[in-house]
Structures are given as structure tokens and as C-alpha cells.
Amino acid sequence: MPRLSEVIAALDNLWPAERAESWDAVGTVVGDPGQEVSRVLFAVDPVQEIADEAVELGADLLVTHHPLYLRGTTTVAASTFKGRVVHTLIKHDIALHVAHTNADTADPGVSDALAGALDLDVVRPLVPDPSDPEGRRGLGRVCELRHPLTVRELAARAAERLPATAQGIRVAGDPEAIVRTVAVSGGSGDSLFASVRAAGVDAFLTADLRHHPAAEFVADRDHSPLALLDAAHWATEWPWCELGAAQLDEISDRNGWDLRVHVSKTVTDPWTAHAASAPTSSAMGAPN
Ligand SMILES: [Zn+2]
Numbered sequence: 001m002p003r004l005s006e007v008i009a010a011l012d013n014l015w016p017a018e019r020a021e022s023w024d025a026v027g028t029v030v031g032d033p034g035q036e037v038s039r040v041l042f043a044v045d046p047v048q049e050i051a052d053e054a055v056e057l058g059a060d061l062l063v064t065h066h067p068l069y070l071r072g073t074t075t076v077a078a079s080t081f082k083g084r085v086v087h088t089l090i091k092h093d094i095a096l097h098v099a100h101t102n103a104d105t106a107d108p109g110v111s112d113a114l115a116g117a118l119d120l121d122v123v124r125p126l127v128p129d130p131s132d133p134e135g136r137r138g139l140g141r142v143c144e145l146r147h148p149l150t151v152r153e154l155a156a157r158a159a160e161r162l163p164a165t166a167q168g169i170r171v172a173g174d175p176e177a178i179v180r181t182v183a184v185s186g187g188s189g190d191s192l193f194a195s196v197r198a199a200g201v202d203a204f205l206t207a208d209l210r211h212h213p214a215a216e217f218v219a220d221r222d223h224s225p226l227a228l229l230d231a232a233h234w235a236t237e238w239p240w241c242e243l244g245a246a247q248l249d250e251i252s253d254r255n256g257w258d259l260r261v262h263v264s265k266t267v268t269d270p271w272t273a274h275a276a277s278a279p280t281s282s283a284m285g286a287p288n
Contacts (some may be wrong), residue, residue: 002166002257004005004095005033007040007061010251012218015099015106019129019137024101025067030086031095037061040248042241043264044234048081050086055193061095063244065103065110065237070098072073103127103240107136110186113239114205115143116160118154118184126183127195140185140192140206142199148180151227152205156230158205162239165267166274172209172218173227179203184238193217202226206235 020026029046041059043050046068054062068082076083089096104110107123122150125138128170132138152175161170175276181201186191189206190213195203199215209230218228245261252259 001036001038002255002259003033004028004031004035004037006255007037007248007257007259008033008095008257010248011063011097011099011278014247015102017102019105020100020102023070025070026098026100026102028096029068029096030089031061031097032093033097035060035093037095038257039260039262040216040245040247041262041264042248043266043268044237044241045084045268046098047268048085048088049266051085051094052119054267055088055092055093057262057264059094060286061082062113063097063099063248064099065100065240067100068099076235083162099244102159104186104253105137105139107132109137109245110237110240111139111141114184114186114242115141115238116204116243117239119143119159119161120182120184123181126185126192126199132238140183140189140195142201143182143184145180148178151175151177151179151229154179154182154203154205155229158229162235163265163267165269167230167232167235167269168274170209170230171227172214172230173203173225175227177202177225177227179227184236186240187233188239190214197223197226200224203229205231205236207227207231207236232269232271234267 019190037060039059039178041054042062044065046064075084078084092148120143122141126140129140154219179202183196183201188208241263249261
């Protein structure tokens with residue numbers, strides 16, 4: 001059985017901490033480097049539900065995409081919800097390791113996993129990492145569809161292939177427009193509009209799109225029309241858990257570690273319900 005320090009070294013090799021954004025907080029949050037690891041759980045969010053799931057599973061290590069603490073704190077008291085997560089993990093000898101923006105820009109990374117879930121062929125990063133001479137790392141991915149789809153069909157595919165959430169997929173733009181190329185970015189993507197426009201793609205699939213940037217982007221008549229597909233933030237990042245788990249599984253086999261690696265299927269998207277509006281005459285029909 002490997003020590004935590006050995007497993008963390010392997011994870012750091014996949015997602016080096018120095019490639020995280022300067023504002024980010026990645027790496028090991030909880031854990032004794034000398035403890036043995038046999039069972040690992042991957043999840044998007046380090047929330048209490050997931051900590052409880054790790055306990056029930058008998059996991060020794062929880063790997064999450066989102067940080068537990070992004071800013072400094074002066075308490076891990078169990079009376080705070082984050083402190084309770086820390087207490088739960090430490091009481092059960094479960095380590096917590098975070099790979100966030102260092103996993104976003106990795107090759108393969110969060111957006112490769114998202115593209116893979118939708119059967120899209122990745123062509124290149126949307127925003128290449130200038131420090132990568134091979135141009136394979138970076139934020140978001142520019143992808144091609146094997147067969148062109150309408151925006152409506154692509155949204156249906158995303159709704160079917162991504163894990164189910166209350167939000168589903170929102171579409172901006174002409175639902176009948178043909179999509180041959182699409183940019184994808186797991187997580188919040190509305191800071192990437194300029195790069196998406198420059199990439200010359202037919203559609204952009206991401207999460208957390210706000211009214212004004214989205215409305216201005218779709219209404220821009222100086223450029224060719226471009227559709228937006230907005231999924232739940234959690235759903236766009238969840239495929240990375242399966243990718244990371246598969247990568248760790250392979251490392252485990254190679255090293256003869258015999259790790260058991262699991263992916264949490266618990267939906268931790270904060271939005272829990274969706275009430276459809278009254279039927280409209282819009283081209284998409286009533287959302288459901
Ligand atoms: Zn995220």
C-alpha cells in the first residue's frame with residue numbers, strides 16, 4: 001500500500017501546483033504524509049455530503065476539484081461548515097487534496113474531460129498556456145464535431161451526457177443553427193468570450209453565463225452568429241472526476257499499488273429545483 005506522500009507526488013505530477021493561478025489554493029488540505037492509502041474518492045466539491053460519503057466508503061483520500069479554503073481562515077471549528085468537513089476528515093483519517101486551476105489547464109484537463117463526455121474531437125486549447133512549448137495545455141478547448149449538429153441537438157446531447165442537474169442546459173442564439181466547431185470550458189466561462197470569438201467557432205459550451213455578457217455576445221452583429229450553451233457549473237466539471245480517477249487507476253496499476261479509486265455520483269450543484277415557465281411560442285418551446 002502506498003503512503004499518502006507517494007500518491008500526492010503522483011497527483012502533483014499530473015497537476016503541478018505551480019501551474020495553478022496565483023489566487024488559487026491547491027494541494028493537500030488535510031492529511032498525514034505517512035498514512036497508508038488504499039481507497040480514493042474523487043468529487044467536484046469538498047462539502048459535508050462528500051466528506052460523509054468518503055467516510056461511508058472507507059476512503060483514505062478525497063480528491064476534489066474545488067478548494068475547501070480559497071482565502072485565509074482563522075478557525076477550523078466544527079461550528080463552521082468548512083471546519084466540520086475538516087473535523088470529519090481528520091477523525092476518519094481521510095486526507096483531502098485539491099487540483100483546481102492546475103487541473104483546468106492540464107493536458108488532459110477539465111475541458112478535455114468535458115469534450116470527451118460529449119464525443120467532441122479536441123483540436124487545441126482555447127487560451128493556450130504560453131509556458132507550454134507544445135501548445136497542448138491551456139484554458140478551455142476548441143473542438144470539432146464528428147457530424148454537424150444543430151444547436152438544439154448539441155444541447156440535447158449535453159443534457160443527455162452530462163450528469164443530470166436541476167438547471168439542465170440553457171441556450172442563447174438560434175437553436176436551428178448548424179454547429180461544426182464548438183469551444184468548451186468547464187466551470188465559469190464568461191471571461192473567455194474574446195477568445196471564443198477569435199477562435200471562430202459556431203458555439204460555446206460553458207457554465208455560469210451572466211445576462212449582460214451573454215446578451216451582448218449573442219447580439220454582436222459585426223461577427224457571425226454564435227450560440228451559447230450554459231450548463232450547471234458542477235456538471236461541466238464532473239467529467240474530470242472520471243478522467244482523474246482513470247489516470248490515478250493507471251498509475252496505481254503501473255506501480256503495483258492496488259488502489260481502489262471511486263468517483264462520487266452525488267450531485268453537489270447548489271441549484272436543486274427548476275420550475276418551468278408557462279408555455280411560450282419561442283422556437284425552443286417550453287423548457288422542461
Ligand atoms: Zn469550478
